[in-house]
Amino acid sequence: MANPEPRIYAKRTKYNDQQKSDVASISQALLTQPEKLSPLLTFLGGKEDQRFPLSMLTEGVGNVRSIEQLEYEYDVMTRLRKTRPLAVTPSNTSDLGKGGTLFKLTFPDKWFIKDYILVSKTGVQARIMSEPTPNGSNWDYQVRLVSPDPSATMPASDVQAGSQFGSLFAAVGLDWSRGNASNWEAPARIRHKLTTIRKSYQMSGNAKHTVMEIGLPTKSGGTSKYWIDFEEWQYMLQWKEECEMYYWYGEQSYNEKGVTNMLDENGQPVIIGPGLLEQIQNKETYSVLTTEKIKNVVRDIFYGMTDGQNKQVTLYTGIGGADEFDTAMKTEVGATNYRQFNDGKFVSGSGRNLSLTGFFTTYEHIDGHVVRVVKVPLFDHGAVAQASRKHPRSGLPLESYRMVFVDQSNYNGEPNLQMVTRKNRELLRWAVAGSTIPQGYPGNDLRATDIDGCSVHFLKVAGIVLKRFDTSLDMRCVIA
Secondary structure (H helix, E strand, C coil), X not given: CCCCCCCCEEEEEECCCCCCCHHHEHHHHHHHCHHHHHHHHHHHHHHHHCCCHHHHCCHHHCCEEEECCCEEEEEECCCCCCEEECCCCCCCCCCECHHHCCEEEEECCCCCCCCEEEECCCCCEEEECCCCEEECCEEEEEEEECCCCCCXXXXXXXXXXXXXXXXXXXXXXXXXXXXXXXXXXXXXXXXEECEEEEEEEEEECCCCCEEEEEEEECCCCCEEEEEEEHHHHHHHHHHHHHHHHHHHHCCCCCCCCCCCCCECCCCCECCCCCCHHHHCCEEEEECCCCHHHHHHHHHHHHHCCCCCECCCEEEEECHHXXXXXXXXXXXXXXXXXXXXXXXXXXEEEECCEEEECCCCCEEECCCCCEEEEEECXXXXXXXXXXXXXXXXXCCCEHHHHCEEEEECCEECCEECEEEEEECCCCCXXXXXXXXXXXXXXXXXXXXXXXXXXXEEEEEEEEEXXXXXXXXXXXXXXXXX
16 A cells, blocks of 8 residues: 655644754744745645735745845747738728629738638638738738629628637649748747845844644655744744735836836836736626626636636636635526525534535536636735725725636646746844843854844745736726
């Protein structure tokens, strides 16, 4: 029988210098291997506390890329473009193409190719009969309807400026045809900068030494016991939560040239990279969630994921959003006469001791795609939530109703959502000793300050990356 996977655990206990040596402390381990230990602590804190799911689903499960520089680049191949809008409305829109006559369509670029069949929004097809010619900043195309019906025409509504035309295939003559051409699109090159974030805390000389005992897996398949001062563990969770806030709400502080006007007191640029919400391109609002809304959202999201592997979308939301999702599902169940509530799934107990239970946390689309709901405590209790307007019916922050559909599929073998850190600065943590030295740090008679206490400092250089930014959706609740 195979050995079970080592379990990461933590429990609260008292400090005992006969049992808790410096070499077995988290503080010491972080000094030597922060890039290995930080993800494990993220996983542990994420499983036990669930305050930072975004950190958990990137760093906590190993979706991290370490780089040498402060800037990172990546290529993004969005959905291939197959349509173009008309640049101008033809001067005469009546009887276009009637009797097989040529007519002109003007597009903003030379994207379509000679010989290809174009299709309008109502499905009318026309062939490009010659090479397009420049017309100012636009291009003119001579086209002819494919239909052999002499009375067929291109509808006037299909040729209004902005109307979309799609490219199908190239149809040529039986003999002596010439080669044409093909379109191609290069990936977009995205460049961003990593953000340096810090946190410090102080402990007095009278701090009590209750500790957290943590079991971490070893290479041999067992578990090693490490420990960290309980007060430090609480600060560690606060630090992880502040990192989580940056991953969600970070607002880019530099322009397209990489220049920022925000300087600190030392004249150093304060670089803030974009958080996940700023990277998501698609924005939408809702007032009351319905299954039809969810269905349309899911279809639109997955529509652009044709080249994805292990397709999955996670819906991040707060208590309010989870309640909206559950209500929408139950409304759909009631409206379609699904009445099987008495089999222990929704109602349990008997007699006078009945319990109404059961909440929807997953939606499976008719196309087979699955969306799972993950609650984000920051949307309920974070700084943005506390500053948010209240929902008129529930009194919860409107931020609690925010629904962020994140594409967490793989593209070209890489996860769409991942963390980027600077090598050797994934997590730095050090102490400044005063009258006391934090547990787990090597002690001596030299001190860095005369304060009756000590301080501990965190520093991390990192960023969050959503590589395919057009297949996710940030949907906010807007209600009077």
